[in-house]
Amino acid sequence: MTVDDAGAKSSLQRGIAILRLLAEANEAGARLTDVARALNLTPPTVHRILKTLVEEGMVEADKGSKRYRLAIDLFAMAARAGNPNNLRDICRPIMLRLSATLRDTIFLLVRSGFDAVCLDRSEGPFPIRSFTGDIGGRVTLGIGQGSLAILAFLPEEEREEVIRFNLPRMQGVGILDEVYLRTEIARVRDLGYASRSTGLLPGMSGVAVPVLDREGHAVAALSVGTISERLNEERLPVVVDILRREAAGVRNQLNPFDPVLRRPAAVLGSGAA
Amino acid sequence: MTVDDAGAKSSLQRGIAILRLLAEANEAGARLTDVARALNLTPPTVHRILKTLVEEGMVEADKGSKRYRLAIDLFAMAARAGNPNNLRDICRPIMLRLSATLRDTIFLLVRSGFDAVCLDRSEGPFPIRSFTGDIGGRVTLGIGQGSLAILAFLPEEEREEVIRFNLPRMQGVGILDEVYLRTEIARVRDLGYASRSTGLLPGMSGVAVPVLDREGHAVAALSVGTISERLNEERLPVVVDILRREAAGVRNQLNPFDPVLRRPAAVLGSGAA
DNA sequence: GCCAAAGCTTCCAACATACGGAATAGATGC
DNA sequence: GCATCTATTCCGTATGTTGGAAGCTTTGGC
Numbered sequence: 295m296t297v298d299d300a301g302a303k304s305s306l307q308r309g310i311a312i313l314r315l316l317a318e319a320n321e322a323g324a325r326l327t328d329v330a331r332a333l334n335l336t337p338p339t340v341h342r343i344l345k346t347l348v349e350e351g352m353v354e355a356d357k358g359s360k361r362y363r364l365a366i367d368l369f370a371m372a373a374r375a376g377n378p379n380n381l382r383d384i385c386r387p388i389m390l391r392l393s394a395t396l397r398d399t400i401f402l403l404v405r406s407g408f409d410a411v412c413l414d415r416s417e418g419p420f421p422i423r424s425f426t427g428d429i430g431g432r433v434t435l436g437i438g439q440g441s442l443a444i445l446a447f448l449p450e451e452e453r454e455e456v457i458r459f460n461l462p463r464m465q466g467v468g469i470l471d472e473v474y475l476r477t478e479i480a481r482v483r484d485l486g487y488a489s490r491s492t493g494l495l496p497g498m499s500g501v502a503v504p505v506l507d508r509e510g511h512a513v514a515a516l517s518v519g520t521i522s523e524r525l526n527e528e529r530l531p532v533v534v535d536i537l538r539r540e541a542a543g544v545r546n547q548l549n550p551f552d553p554v555l556r557r558p559a560a561v562l563g564s565g566a567a
Numbered sequence: 568m569t570v571d572d573a574g575a576k577s578s579l580q581r582g583i584a585i586l587r588l589l590a591e592a593n594e595a596g597a598r599l600t601d602v603a604r605a606l607n608l609t610p611p612t613v614h615r616i617l618k619t620l621v622e623e624g625m626v627e628a629d630k631g632s633k634r635y636r637l638a639i640d641l642f643a644m645a646a647r648a649g650n651p652n653n654l655r656d657i658c659r660p661i662m663l664r665l666s667a668t669l670r671d672t673i674f675l676l677v678r679s680g681f682d683a684v685c686l687d688r689s690e691g692p693f694p695i696r697s698f699t700g701d702i703g704g705r706v707t708l709g710i711g712q713g714s715l716a717i718l719a720f721l722p723e724e725e726r727e728e729v730i731r732f733n734l735p736r737m738q739g740v741g742i743l744d745e746v747y748l749r750t751e752i753a754r755v756r757d758l759g760y761a762s763r764s765t766g767l768l769p770g771m772s773g774v775a776v777p778v779l780d781r782e783g784h785a786v787a788a789l790s791v792g793t794i795s796e797r798l799n800e801e802r803l804p805v806v807v808d809i810l811r812r813e814a815a816g817v818r819n820q821l822n823p824f825d826p827v828l829r830r831p832a833a834v835l836g837s838g839a840a
Numbered sequence: 841g842c843c844a845a846a847g848c849t850t851c852c853a854a855c856a857t858a859c860g861g862a863a864t865a866g867a868t869g870c
Numbered sequence: 871g872c873a874t875c876t877a878t879t880c881c882g883t884a885t886g887t888t889g890g891a892a893g894c895t896t897t898g899g900c
Binding site: 841842843844845846847848849850851852853854855856857858859860861862863864865866867868869870 | 871872873874875876877878879880881882883884885886887888889890891892893894895896897898899900
């Protein structure tokens, strides 16, 4: 019953499973036997794998050799991952501009499976709470404005798949039922943005627009998170307008070779001289 | 001759090597044969490992199955890594405060081996260039103010080790020779901060203070990056003072159990019911 | 301070897995 | 359309991985 013990075979998979577990453990870290127990592995096996991971710089062992946690090297390596279509690079100046102009916190979200992941955020002066939280944070697709904006503009089959999968996950977080969710999605598609203070986080509001690709499908969302009083009826349309403009700008910068995308682009150094 | 072909054995190591390579490749990604060539592996081996990595969600394969790149899941997982001693959590509000107060960009750097890694940054309104660049960025320890602040306040043996290792790496980036570097380090130790426009990045200046642990050794650095005219003789001491105050605040929030650190802290759920 | 218990590490023989050559299928480009 | 390069499948082999057992270290109780 512990973890899904059907499957994990290769040492690579075990290694990744351990990394996952250590990610869960966050800064608290985990001890060797914790890991062994949680993953149904024997201590020697865990020991060997952890040793490898430490040698490779993916995991750090605490001084007293007691606790293991993810290493900064892993962080630095993976930081280069969150940039699909160069989205993060493209959006960074835009986000800076937005947070400076709007004086609110801006989020960049992309889809990852059935979640939205926060790729970047640019802080405004107003402290806020949000679902996505920090960079790397995840939310169920459909919860929160940015996340909803992406969901609403997914290709139809994908959208249906996500809805089917996510409905059960949304219990008790404000999504009442399928009808409600579908109504919301239709609304967002209609308006072109997601706003509406859901009341899920008291006093917090947000508004998000999708970033679309050439086919009109969402690749990301630009989202503003702020305190409710800053998104009144007067300001909302202004904010939406600005967001839209920027999102359109991003769309134009997305790799223009899309349909065929036979673009070799810069390639690795050969390694050899 | 390509890569260091002495060593790589286990599939875990190969998997990690591939992840590293894909990190290098950035958004461009790499094809199967690219990887095989660069790592001296046979295509079937690479194929198998990549397949596993894709299944595990660490790597994404491009539609046409042509190019592989790091997946967002990896990004999200590793985002939980960059928080040693809860530093990032502790520093986030401080950095927000600093960037709001100073209206400049603030960096949080920590040491990772012989480099400094940017854990977090909080943007100010003035666009800047820096060595560390984005979150996850690395610099050689000793280059740039934040990095230098850390180096200067490392325990002596470690400092010496880093100096020895890094001197060759500093060729042509403004560190003239060992004497110069040591003078700088002494200066920083003496003043308690690193400033001095190195002139390496024209028009850019910065100032950094170390974040010290109980023993007085650097665990991180708080750094301000800005345009040179904003760090004149009048403003510099003000900025330094503010930075110092905040760094001292961080120091007090660092886990107070340090000397013995027998703190179990929150532990993983048992997994089994 | 001692002893018991739990955790960590080393060793090694049995085993399973990952390996890579060869051959096939699929792209790409000339 | 053919030649070349790339991706994928197959399979016998060898290599790396496994986990029991046992030693060693740390932790915790008394």
